[in-house]
Amino acid sequence: MGARRGADYLEALNTSERDIRIHGERVTTGLADHAAFRNVARAYAALYDLQHDPELKDVLTYKSPTSGDPVGTSFLQPETLDDLDKRGRMMKTWADRSFGNLGRTGDYLNSAVMAMATAADWFGQVDPRFADNVRSYYEHVREHDLLLTHTLINPQANRAAGPGSQADPFQAAAIAEERDDGVVIRGARMLATIGPIADEIIVFPSTVLQARPEDEPYAYAFAIPCDTPGLRFLCRESLDQGRSHFDHPLGSRFDEMDAVAIFDDVLVPFERCFMLRHPELLTRGRMYTETGALTHMTHQVVTRDLAKAEFILGLLSVISESIGIEGFEHVQNKLTEVIMARELMASSLRAAEADAAPNDWGIMSPAWWPLNVARNWFPRTYPRLREIVWQLAASGLFGLPTEADTIGDSREDVERYLQSATQDGVDRVKLFRLAWDASVSAFGGRQEVYEFFFFGDPVRMAQAVVGSYDRAPYTERVRAFLDEDGPVATR
Numbered sequence: 001m002g003a004r005r006g007a008d009y010l011e012a013l014n015t016s017e018r019d020i021r022i023h024g025e026r027v028t029t030g031l032a033d034h035a036a037f038r039n040v041a042r043a044y045a046a047l048y049d050l051q052h053d054p055e056l057k058d059v060l061t062y063k064s065p066t067s068g069d070p071v072g073t074s075f076l077q078p079e080t081l082d083d084l085d086k087r088g089r090m091m092k093t094w095a096d097r098s099f100g101n102l103g104r105t106g107d108y109l110n111s112a113v114m115a116m117a118t119a120a121d122w123f124g125q126v127d128p129r130f131a132d133n134v135r136s137y138y139e140h141v142r143e144h145d146l147l148l149t150h151t152l153i154n155p156q157a158n159r160a161a162g163p164g165s166q167a168d169p170f171q172a173a174a175i176a177e178e179r180d181d182g183v184v185i186r187g188a189r190m191l192a193t194i195g196p197i198a199d200e201i202i203v204f205p206s207t208v209l210q211a212r213p214e215d216e217p218y219a220y221a222f223a224i225p226c227d228t229p230g231l232r233f234l235c236r237e238s239l240d241q242g243r244s245h246f247d248h249p250l251g252s253r254f255d256e257m258d259a260v261a262i263f264d265d266v267l268v269p270f271e272r273c274f275m276l277r278h279p280e281l282l283t284r285g286r287m288y289t290e291t292g293a294l295t296h297m298t299h300q301v302v303t304r305d306l307a308k309a310e311f312i313l314g315l316l317s318v319i320s321e322s323i324g325i326e327g328f329e330h331v332q333n334k335l336t337e338v339i340m341a342r343e344l345m346a347s348s349l350r351a352a353e354a355d356a357a358p359n360d361w362g363i364m365s366p367a368w369w370p371l372n373v374a375r376n377w378f379p380r381t382y383p384r385l386r387e388i389v390w391q392l393a394a395s396g397l398f399g400l401p402t403e404a405d406t407i408g409d410s411r412e413d414v415e416r417y418l419q420s421a422t423q424d425g426v427d428r429v430k431l432f433r434l435a436w437d438a439s440v441s442a443f444g445g446r447q448e449v450y451e452f453f454f455f456g457d458p459v460r461m462a463q464a465v466v467g468s469y470d471r472a473p474y475t476e477r478v479r480a481f482l483d484e485d486g487p488v489a490t491r
């Protein structure tokens with residue numbers, strides 16, 4: 001099949017039978033046409049269609065090593081700097097289509113599966129069949145161009161105790177039974193963004209998994225189709241309120257549903273298992289770092305974050321021109337903050353790509369620290385970018401009629417009283433509705449929390465930075481300076 005088209009994705013989604021719980025209802029088919037999912041599903045479909053655009057297909061696809069058909073570039077196992085550059089351009093092309101607001105486009109997890117397949121022997125250290133499973137899964141996803149979601153986190157019951165010490169040891173999804181043909185999984189995982197509209201879910205270990213004997217039932221890595229019997233998704237409220245693109249320009253296009261994944265005694269076939277038990281191998285994110293998956297996933301994320309910073313910069317520039325505020329000193333200061341954010345993200349990305357080298361598994365990989373710094377910095381910076389939007393757009397975010405007012409009796413008022421220095425009333429309302437959706441709507445609020453927790457808890461991520469950064473050259477330099485005059489006691 002190879003790189004698919006949007007219509008293929010939508011048809012597969014509509015005909016698959018799954019168990020989705022939303023707004024008190026159980027939805028089993030026709031997901032691509034359901035009010036909560038149809039717009040975001042079409043945004044995803046549009047990305048798949050780009051793979052067949054004559055002007056983009058050379059960037060977005062490459063020739064499958066098995067079928068010879070074009071397949072998505074995010075599956076490309078990069079051997080050269082040119083391959084890596086092509087991967088980066090592919091990711092940016094997709095990210096720009098949503099201004100970075102689609103956080104779970106296929107390239108994110110395709111990058112993980114791609115890297116893990118190159119490191120299949122890491123899984124094989126426990127059982128050679130796991131290595132085969134990882135390789136076959138990668139080929140399966142690549143050749144069918146499947147959309148993946150993932151879930152890593154145990155339900156938030158009592159964080160002071162591990163999953164095995166909760167009131168219900170099967171609140172967090174655990175291995176309930178091991179059989180010859182696979183394992184039975186019982187319990188829940190948080191949170192599967194796009195779960196209801198993805199083809200498959202990968203269920204990987206949490207980075208905070210511990211390596212105690214009691215954590216064994218929670219140690220596993222597998223992938224199954226989202227329509228597997230016994231798997232259901234419990235969705236949050238939809239943020240796509242069925243309004244026009246004029247009224248909710250982002251929410252009406254890009255609301256990626258978040259859902260709790262519930263495994264009601266789900267049989268996971270052995271060939272879909274990549275690791276079972278062995279918490280000592282799965283603790284502290286070892287699976288992601290030692291296979292190189294984390295680096296390639298972060299490459300995609302930092303590329304998307306750059307698209308988002310560029311969106312905020314473009315938006316604020318149009319706003320400040322529209323209402324004539326660009327000349328004010330503090331406005332220039334705030335625009336400078338956004339320019340710095342854009343440039344620092346771009347610089348990190350460029351540094352990571354320029355210093356790329358083959359990893360332990362032989363694939364060309366971006367340098368880790370520029371990416372690691374960017375993935376730790378952006379969650380702290382995005383709330384500030386969002387704040388600057390509301391600080392500069394001010395009352396314009398609320399003196400904000402809807403599209404219906406621009407075509408009804410109030411049009412004259414809109415034109416007369418809501419015009420700006422450079423825009424007529426309707427265009428200015430349209431612009432400020434975009435600013436509202438980016439900064440103060442429920443959609444905008446979710447984006448901020450999403451970015452903040454994207455890679456996990458920033459507090460524990462900071463612990464990992466401090467614990468792994470090589471500071472020796474700098475501490476030695478300071479110690480040498482202090483020692484220049486000899487020990488104080490001898491003076």
Ligand SMILES: Cc1cc2nc3c(=O)[nH]c(=O)nc-3n(C[C@H](O)[C@H](O)[C@H](O)COP(=O)(O)OP(=O)(O)OC[C@H]3O[C@@H](n4cnc5c(N)ncnc54)[C@H](O)[C@@H]3O)c2cc1C
Binds near residue numbers: 258
């Ligand atoms: C919008 C959104 C979408 C998401 N989508 C996905 C997804 O698609 N797939 C997925 O797997 N995950 C997803 N997540 C989950 C995300 O990975 C987690 O939010 C993140 O890892 C933090 O874990 P938590 O939410 O369980 O917070 P908790 O671990 O419950 O933390 C809650 C608070 O307690 C503090 N805390 C807890 N334990 C400790 C500790 N040991 N030491 C210090 N402080 C502690 C934290 O700092 C935090 O302030 C999503 C989250 C959000 C918000």
